[in-house]
Amino acid sequence: MFHARSPALVVMISAAALALFGVVALRQRAAAMAAEEAALAAALRAAPAAPPAAGDVDSCIQSFAQGEVAEKGAFGEFRKLLGGETRSLKDLLAGACVLEPGKQIHPAHVHAEEEFLYVAKGEGTWNLNGKESAAHEGDLLYVKPWDLHGLTNTGKEKLTFLVFKWNGRQLPVPEKPAAK
Numbered sequence: 001m002f003h004a005r006s007p008a009l010v011v012m013i014s015a016a017a018l019a020l021f022g023v024v025a026l027r028q029r030a031a032a033m034a035a036e037e038a039a040l041a042a043a044l045r046a047a048p049a050a051p052p053a054a055g056d057v058d059s060c061i062q063s064f065a066q067g068e069v070a071e072k073g074a075f076g077e078f079r080k081l082l083g084g085e086t087r088s089l090k091d092l093l094a095g096a097c098v099l100e101p102g103k104q105i106h107p108a109h110v111h112a113e114e115e116f117l118y119v120a121k122g123e124g125t126w127n128l129n130g131k132e133s134a135a136h137e138g139d140l141l142y143v144k145p146w147d148l149h150g151l152t153n154t155g156k157e158k159l160t161f162l163v164f165k166w167n168g169r170q171l172p173v174p175e176k177p178a179a180k
Contacts, residue, residue, distance in 0.1 A: 056087065060082070062081045075103040076105070076158065078105055079095055081096060088170070089169060092165070093113075095163050096160065096161070096163075097161050099158065101155060101156055102154070105151075109148070110149075110176075112167065112176070113145065114166060115149070115163065118140050118163075119138065120161060122153060122161075124151055124155060127151070128143070128149050135151060
């Protein structure tokens with residue numbers, strides 16, 4: 001038997017009290033978590049289901065020849081290959097442009113969409129935020145919203161580039177920043 005003031009008895013009683021306190025705390029936490037989970041499930045059930053995305057683009061193969069001639073002029077020709085909305089993109093534009101030597105489809109510009117430009121054939125000059133640099137076959141330009149950008153065919157042959165421009169469906173369209 002243990003003496004009433006025995007250190008072993010004090011340790012044993014303390015350990016039992018801690019274990020009991022731990023079990024009680026664990027049960028309380030489990031009950032709180034179950035209540036949080038039930039409240040979240042009820043909120044999800046009450047929330048209206050998101051409607052299916054309107055205008056979703058179907059999987060497809062689109063050739064240049066099938067593309068809609070969106071612009072044609074002294075600069076060359078721009079064909080819209082794909083547009084609309086996908087599962088994660090809105091305001092989508094995929095296209096191909098053939099620029100005549102010395103031409104650009106339009107002066108350097110800005111817009112809310114993100115954009116990739118890919119030089120498929122030819123040589124030219126990029127304009128990115130007012131800085132010009134050489135554009136070669138196989139080069140890719142990424143442009144974040146509202147950055148100044150453009151491409152001019154400075155070569156002797158036609159320049160072909162691809163454009164992919166979009167906004168994200170889950171994100172608000174970025175506001176135009178104040179002038180710098």
